Amino acid sequence: MKVFIDPPNSLVLFDLVERFGHQPLSTMAAIQERVDNIEVDMPPMNVTLDDVVKGLKYAGVEVPSGIRGRMALWGPLIEEADAAIIMDDCPYSFGCVGCERSNLMVKYLIKRRGIPALHVSYPEDDEQATNFVAQTKEFLEGLE
Amino acid sequence: MSEERETRLFMISPRSMLTPDQLVRMVHSFGDKAIVKETCYGCLVEAPRQLVLEILAKVREEYPNEVFSKIRAYPCSDPRRCRAQHGTRPGFAQLEEEWELLARIQVGLDRVDAGARYVPPAEKKRIPVNDFKKICEVH
Numbered sequence: 404m405k406v407f408i409d410p411p412n413s414l415v416l417f418d419l420v421e422r423f424g425h426q427p428l429s430t431m432a433a434i435q436e437r438v439d440n441i442e443v444d445m446p447p448m449n450v451t452l453d454d455v456v457k458g459l460k461y462a463g464v465e466v467p468s469g470i471r472g473r474m475a476l477w478g479p480l481i482e483e484a485d486a487a488i489i490m491d492d493c494p495y496s497f498g499c500v501g502c503e504r505s506n507l508m509v510k511y512l513i514k515r516r517g518i519p520a521l522h523v524s525y526p527e528d529d530e531q532a533t534n535f536v537a538q539t540k541e542f543l544e545g546l547e
Numbered sequence: 548m549s550e551e552r553e554t555r556l557f558m559i560s561p562r563s564m565l566t567p568d569q570l571v572r573m574v575h576s577f578g579d580k581a582i583v584k585e586t587c588y589g590c591l592v593e594a595p596r597q598l599v600l601e602i603l604a605k606v607r608e609e610y611p612n613e614v615f616s617k618i619r620a621y622p623c624s625d626p627r628r629c630r631a632q633h634g635t636r637p638g639f640a641q642l643e644e645e646w647e648l649l650a651r652i653q654v655g656l657d658r659v660d661a662g663a664r665y666v667p668p669a670e671k672k673r674i675p676v677n678d679f680k681k682i683c684e685v686h
Contacts (some may be wrong), residue, residue, distance in 0.1 A: 409663075410641075412617075412641065413617075413645065413647070414556070414558060414615055414616075414617045414642065414645045414649075415615070415645055415652055417616075417617040417618075418615040418616055418617060419652075421616075421637075422607075431617065431618045431620045432620075432623075434620035435549060435554075435562070435618065435619075435621075436549070437620075438621055438622075438625075439551075439552065440551055443629075446620075446629050454563060468550060481615045494644060494669075495640065495644045495645075502629040503668050511627070524601045525648075526648070526651050526652075526655070528651065528656045529651055529655070531651075532648075532651035532652055532654055532655035533654065533655040533659065533663050534665055534666060535652075535655060535679060536652060536655035536656055536658075536659045537655070537658075537659050537663055537664055537665040537666075538665040540659055541664075541665055
């Protein structure tokens, strides 16, 4: 099954999803597609007109362009996903207008789609990490 | 996901005794078809997707919970990213943060392999009003 991970470029979540037998949907794959197939200078910093149009599907013209740019990458992945794993309080996942609103938008879109979603918290010690891995494993094994 | 080219990042957990040099030598020993680049955290491997997955499976077989991997959008030594060609390196701050987390994830995977199961955290309850009153009166 295709599992969307949030943060969408997380190494830990990507590895765990793949390790337990599913296909992770990540930012890296979306950017790779643009690197390989589209002649733009530096994706995701540079976007095409198609990306802008895709982004408008999720956020209006009045919202910051950073949100539309991110949603152009992540939105189609969320639509493609069969399930999602969301790490709620990552220390590197923060921001003000563009970053944080995009993160909230991702969570909202996952909820609106109604796919099975697991919310986990960032493990601070070995006990929490064990719980996190066990919880993720049980969730992914239950998706069959 | 492209079948022709996959660049994969192998990151060694800080709790592991494995070094990037040992990992690169191991990947080299699987054949000369893949491009392997040693980095401070492990290595980058670039090859057709099927070959990369075979290499990943062999590395996991040897070091099941010590080496973690994810795909990388840009190819190895891409001038837009490579430091040798004065490229930018966005994303490294997150990799560094996640590298620290890998030590805990390694322990978690080891324990889950040994049979640990998910234990839901104790539910937080509201303190009774009388107990709260006593606390307030003490202070």
